[in-house]
Amino acid sequence: MTFLAMDVGNTRLKWALHAAPRRDAPVLAQGVQFLDNIETLAEGDWSRIPPPQHVLGCLVAGEAVKRRVEEQMELWDVSAQWVVASSEEAGVTNGYDYPARLGADRWVAMIGAWHRALKLGPARPLVVVMVGTAVTVDALDATGRFLGGLILPGHGIMLRAMESGTAGLSVPTGNVVDFPTNTSDALTSGGTYAIVGAVDRMLQHVRQHCGAEPLCLMTGGAGWKVAPSMTSTFELVDNLLFDGLLEMASRRFAQ
């Protein structure tokens, strides 16, 4: 009963083949491809794994990318289910004005975070930070209700926006320092602290709204860049999206 979980962001496709669509099922194989290289999957990585019986993915990269991924999956006799955020799934409720317009990756990450937190102890509010192409900072209360969240540009987008919007800001990546004294460090530090500041602000909102200290989980390909500069307590989690997809799959594909 193998299960393929897939997370297609605006920069990279991440996949993990699990032995079953079950929480804590062992990972049999996993990989990452930049979106430009999707066409190599069927003849490359995916030709070397057993065919999955179930596929559940979240994709925020648009219809054209979805078609390219589905083309690669023609290798197998399986059709993918793509997550669409709804008003309730796997114990999490969605407070977005239009629930289906919430990024599927944010929905899946919150479901993963919610169940990870439940395993750690009594339910408490959560702040879920995803640092990918974009950065999202999402809040859940202690009943599993998504209260709302922030979206801001990720490192790459911030730098490219600065480069294209100014005459003299095309410089190499710098370091994060308290008092930047060159353009590279000033840009890198500014971008990083913008993200850290957004997280701190959301933690403050949740503390105030819920009257309890939230658990803060961070995930995403660029999480490691932000982690050293964080001021609040948080946990960096590698596979929050896969946790969420497994949690959903265990319900959708239960036999």
Ligand SMILES: Nc1ncnc2c1ncn2[C@@H]1O[C@H](COP(=O)(O)OP(=O)(O)O)[C@@H](O)[C@H]1O
């Ligand atoms: N090996 C790497 N090569 C390029 N970018 C990387 C790498 N590792 C981490 N990153 C960073 O991670 C970001 C992409 O993270 P990811 O979570 O895959 O994003 P998305 O889900 O939006 O596709 C990139 O913007 C980059 O800043």
Ligand SMILES: CC(C)(COP(=O)(O)O)[C@@H](O)C(=O)NCCC(=O)O
């Ligand atoms: C905010 C996002 C662009 C993040 O994308 P990512 O960084 O994971 O590639 C994505 O979740 C998205 O397109 N969301 C839809 C809009 C929304 O969530 O309100």
Ligand SMILES: [K+]
């Ligand atoms: K993502």
